Amino acid sequence: MSNSVFIRTIRGERCERPPVWFMRQAGRVLPSYLSLREKYSFRDLMHNPELTAKVTLLPVQDLGVDAAILFSDILVIPEALGMELNFTDKGPVFDAPIKNQSAYISRLQGDTSKLSHIYKAIDLIKVQKPEDCALIGFCGSPFTTLCYMVQGSSANHFFPDAIKLIYSHRQQTSHLLELITELSIEYAVNQVKHGIDAFQLFETHAGLLPYELYVELVLPYVKRITSAVRDAGCPVIFFPKGLGAGLKQIHYDVADYISVDWQDSMEEARRTVDPRIGLQGNFDPRIFSIDNPNILISELEKYKAFGRNNFNWIFNTGHGLSPDNLFHNVRRTVDWIKTTDWQR
Numbered sequence: 588m589s590n591s592v593f594i595r596t597i598r599g600e601r602c603e604r605p606p607v608w609f610m611r612q613a614g615r616v617l618p619s620y621l622s623l624r625e626k627y628s629f630r631d632l633m634h635n636p637e638l639t640a641k642v643t644l645l646p647v648q649d650l651g652v653d654a655a656i657l658f659s660d661i662l663v664i665p666e667a668l669g670m671e672l673n674f675t676d677k678g679p680v681f682d683a684p685i686k687n688q689s690a691y692i693s694r695l696q697g698d699t700s701k702l703s704h705i706y707k708a709i710d711l712i713k714v715q716k717p718e719d720c721a722l723i724g725f726c727g728s729p730f731t732t733l734c735y736m737v738q739g740s741s742a743n744h745f746f747p748d749a750i751k752l753i754y755s756h757r758q759q760t761s762h763l764l765e766l767i768t769e770l771s772i773e774y775a776v777n778q779v780k781h782g783i784d785a786f787q788l789f790e791t792h793a794g795l796l797p798y799e800l801y802v803e804l805v806l807p808y809v810k811r812i813t814s815a816v817r818d819a820g821c822p823v824i825f826f827p828k829g830l831g832a833g834l835k836q837i838h839y840d841v842a843d844y845i846s847v848d849w850q851d852s853m854e855e856a857r858r859t860v861d862p863r864i865g866l867q868g869n870f871d872p873r874i875f876s877i878d879n880p881n882i883l884i885s886e887l888e889k890y891k892a893f894g895r896n897n898f899n900w901i902f903n904t905g906h907g908l909s910p911d912n913l914f915h916n917v918r919r920t921v922d923w924i925k926t927t928d929w930q931r
């Protein structure tokens with residue numbers, strides 16, 4: 588068996604403590620990342636496999652997390668489908684969003700050569716990473732990816748054009764979801780072939796749909812991707828942010844782990860979700876922006892009872908880290924997880 592507490596936990600072993608990592612752990616709070624960004628653009632860091640490997644492993648060195656997540660973005664899939672994308676100060680922006688043009692959708696075609704630098708990066712990370720560190724691969728769920736492709740940016744957090752398309756043009760919606768799913772399956776399975784230890788599917792905008800519509804329209808596509816990854820032998824974490832009461836519709840056929848967002852309660856999620864599914868989450872990342880160690884530690888202490896009673900739990904934030912989070916709080920959190928007596 589592996590000596591990685593992350594791999595042992597996600598594969599079902601009872602470990603002495605919960606593993607810890609954070610969504611967006613590389614590209615937001617690390618001083619080492621911010622100084623690299625003075626020299627290189629985000630695109631440079633994503634497209635040069637040596638730089639990608641270096642950035643992926645920075646949080647392992649600087650924070651001591653148990654897992655590294657591949658340094659890339661969910662929007663590599665629309666790019667590989669032929670859409671032009673810019674990463675601006677205000678976030679990702681597509682030159683020509685789809686809106687509701689069906690002719691545009693039929694022109695999209697997957698070009699997998701646009702993803703090959705990512706597989707090279709995985710190969711390098713596998714050689715360079717410490718033995719006790721796991722590597723997590725990822726992609727976006729077809730619905731979250733569609734939101735960006737149709738809307739063109741996240742300037743409006745409600746993605747109104749994407750939601751309108753879904754309600755009024757179901758055939759175009761399905762065609763688009765199908766295209767994204769097919770390419771995502773190939774991409775995800777290739778990541779597994781190159782040696783990732785776990786795979787996370789990001790559904791950041793699950794909360795934009797009524798959950799019954801989410802379950803009917805989107806979940807079948809999610810299952811196709813997660814089943815392909817699991818069939819290839821890799822455990823899957825699914826992060827349906829904002830799904831709320833819809834969590835009870837996520838069964839073991841969807842994922843090995845569910846990542847719980849900060850609006851939900853871990854205890855409630857544990858009561859709701861199939862016991863065979865492990866849980867990840869759900870510390871509120873905004874607490875990392877408060878420069879008061881007493882507040883940090885007292886909020887962390889709330890997880891003690893949960894962690895003593897639940898072995899299939901991975902500590903993480905309830906959404907990604909943000910640039911205003913304080914590095915020393917994030918590092919102190921890793922130390923707290925590692926030094927707490929979990930009495931397991």
Ligand code: 1CP
Binds near residue numbers: 612614
């Ligand atoms: O540590 C890491 O940063 C890991 C690599 C990573 C991951 C897992 C990045 C780098 N992006 C993602 C996933 C991602 N990208 C998601 C899903 C997870 C989440 O909700 O956080 C989403 C929605 C995106 C889209 C995206 N790309 C956004 C969010 C826009 C929004 O508000 O809707 C942003 C800001 C980007 C650009 C981006 N991606 C990653 C970084 C480090 C950056 C910023 C680039 C920079 O340095 O300027």
